[in-house]
Amino acid sequence: QLPIESIRSLSDTHPKPPHIRFQYGTAGFRTLGSTLDSVLFRVGVIAGLRSKKFDGQTIGVMVTASHNPEQDNGVKIVDPRGEMLEAAWEAHATTLSNAPTTNDFLEALDALVRTTKIDLSKPARVVYARDTRPSGVALVSALEDGLSAIGAEGRNAGVTTTPVLHYLVKAINTKDTPESYGEDSEDGYFQKLGSAFQSLVSGRQPLEPLLVDCANGVGALAALSLSGCLGGSLPLILENTAIQSPGALNNACGADYVKTMQRLPPSLADRLKPGQRACSLDGDADRLIYYYLDERGIFRLLDGDKIAALVAAFIVDLVKSAGLENEVKVGVVQTAYANGASTKYLSGRLPVKCVATGVKHLHHAAEHFNVGVYFEANGHGTVLFSPATQAKLAAHQPSTPAQSTALNHLMNLTRLINQTVGDALSDMLLVEAVLAHRSYTGVEWDSLYVDLPNRLVKVVVQDRNAFRTENAERRLVSPPALQAKIDELVRRYDGGRSFVRPSGTEDVVRVYAEAVVRSQADELAFRVAGLVYDVAGGDPSKRPK
Ligand code: G16
Structure with a gap:
């Protein structure tokens, strides 16, 4: 039997905002942090049920919007082996998050329990964490309400990175088994990495210091802890560590900025010497981009x-x-x-x-x-x-x-x-x-190989769901006739390649293009973006130029 009264009373304090449709996308729910209260409450309940489904094994919940701007936030569920949530449950999560009222939510929960045959008498355990986004504090408390509504035992892993949370889930579920993945703590994880790294580099030339752009996010804290476990084998110079400065997260820094803009974060301009290695993390430290300046001071990307x-x-x-x-x-x-x-x-x-x-x-x-x-x-x-x-x-x-x-x-x-x-x-x-x-x-x-010049462009359209793809997203099937126009354009560029797909984490359509010559890659990207805009755009002032 579902604990109906406890879910009802707590759910009423986390009402779903009308007129918003939530979606469990590429990396969980992700949108403006201020709209996510009901989603976090419901994810707490869902994670509890998911744990019951696995006989009380621990499920993970990470509150983050990773590379997105600071005002966004999000949440993703981690399965018992530390992997992403199974696809069928992504659909359940989407359905439950959109139930308009508490009664609808309860009905949808009941249907889920019946169709997926969850034994409600099983225990439920959930470990959760958040990144440094200011909206994370309130969202974690909504999540905790969801956990308590379903009677799940919660373990708060505090402020940490997404990969640490994934590690914790696997470490907790394999503890004291022959498959033990390591000590179930952040420190245990970094000790494990540190000792493996020191063994791998022992007897090699000492490494030159590495400059690390922490995107003003949680990676700054994690990198500091990790550097304490490296025994001096890799000196790290941590930059962009302002986790308390409002608006600083991922702003003109971080892996997404460097990869998309194909340039150095401006804050590193005076810090990086030609030849020195540097890398950027993203807002939850699950992406990494390397780069250096050549002897002429020209930026070189190692993606x-x-x-x-x-x-x-x-x-x-x-x-x-x-x-x-x-x-x-x-x-x-x-x-x-x-x-x-x-x-x-x-x-x-x-x-x-x-x-x-x-x-x-x-x-x-x-x-x-x-x-x-x-x-x-x-x-x-x-x-x-x-x-x-x-x-x-x-x-x-x-x-x-x-x-x-x-x-x-x-x-x-x-x-x-x-x-x-x-x-x-x-x-x-x-x-x-x-x-x-x-x-x-x-x-x-x-010099392993020379990158083809390429360009990534975002296009704001009226409805990104109108864009559907096939063949590992390399071709569009809708809107109709658009792919034929793109093919027509691509043929005119030497070594040209371009594709269009809706983003699963931002409300935009992405356009990628490459060609043998830089100016041609840029031109192709912007012309394809123009086509996309003409078919599905809105405000003419936002047409890509
Ligand atoms: C997430 C996903 C990545 C994906 C990226 C962009 O990254 O985990 O697999 O490449 O979003 O996805 P899209 O182009 O659909 O917006 P992150 O680092 O933001 O969690």
């Missing part, structure tokens, strides 16, 4: 595609050196945003798969490889070692000292890399370890 190329080649070499090349196959997963030059470079060496945007899609595709390297161009990604591969590594008997060293490095990589979700800080240590092994500076890394 998620370059990270995938660097890391995949390193793992392939280690697998070979360990004598496992016939048993362990490495593959790469990308999205349509991957630079054409990166796809060409990688597919000449490894199996490469293209899937729709959204970490969950990449993660699932990567699970089909023995070792699946997945990165979105925007810097979101990780490496998955399948359980069978991990068992193989553990059982393998190396026949030479060189094989033994390579095997050791592979084992340390499985500890260094977050297997639940992409983590900017774990990925940063991964990149640094590879650079140390290869004796690469940014220049050598950058």
Whole structure:
């Protein structure tokens, strides 16, 4: 029996705003923080039910809007193995969040319990955290009301990053089992990363200090804690750490800014010396973008595609050196945003798969490889070692000292890399370890292949849901006839490629274009954006120029 009275009385204090339709999108619910109170309450109830469904295993809830502006907020649910919520429940979450009244909400809950056969007598446990957004405090308290309404036991993990929350979920659920993923605390996680990293770089040249742009977000706190666990093996210079300054989060800094604008955050202009490595995190520290200034002071971007190329080649070499090349196959997963030059470079060496945007899609595709390297161009990604591969590594008997060293490095990589979700800080240590092994500076890394010039443009339209895609988002099926017009345009540009898709995290349509020459990539992007606007736009003053 649902605790109807307790849900009813608390639900009435978190009414759904009329006229707003919520949607569990690419990365959970995400919109203006001030509109999300009822959603957080309901997510508390849903997370409790999800835990009951899994016999009381712990479910995670993260309150964040990641790369979005500070006034936005959001929430996503994490499944027991530390992975994104199962797709069928995304739809349930959307339905429940839109029930107009408390009575409708109760009816929808009852239907969910019946159709998904939830045993309400089971316990419910939920661990939750938030990023540094000011609206997060009230939203967490709405979430706690939801947990108490359904009688779930809550564990508040405080202010931390999205990947730490994913780690905690897996660590809690595997505690005291043979699959134990580590100590279930933020400190336990950073200790684990720190010790794996120190083993990987021991005996290598000391690393030059790395400048880290923390996007004025929660990554600033996490990076500080992590640096205390590195034993001086990697000096970090933390920049953009103003987590208390209103409006500073992701503003002219952070991974999304650097990737989209293809330039240095202005705040780093006087800080970065030519040749020095730097990286940017995003607002919840799950994305990572590297860059440096060349000897002429020109900005050079090392994005998620370059990270995938660097890391995949390193793992392939280690697998070979360990004598496992016939048993362990490495593959790469990308999205349509991957630079054409990166796809060409990688597919000449490894199996490469293209899937729709959204970490969950990449993660699932990567699970089909023995070792699946997945990165979105925007810097979101990780490496998955399948359980069978991990068992193989553990059982393998190396026949030479060189094989033994390579095997050791592979084992340390499985500890260094977050297997639940992409983590900017774990990925940063991964990149640094590879650079140390290869004796690469940014220049050598950058020269693996030359990026095709590209441009990303946002278009504000009346209804982004009018845009539907196929073929891993590379082609539009609606609005009708638009794709044919885009094809027509693309044909006129040397090496031209362009696609259009609705964003799942912002109320915009995204346009991507690349071409052999910079001016042509820019022109193609803006002309496609113009087409999009003419078909679906509104206010002519907002037409992309
Ligand atoms: C989220 C997702 C990413 C996605 C990004 C942009 O990132 O986790 O997989 O690439 O949004 O998605 P869209 O183009 O649909 O808006 P984050 O870092 O904001 O959580």
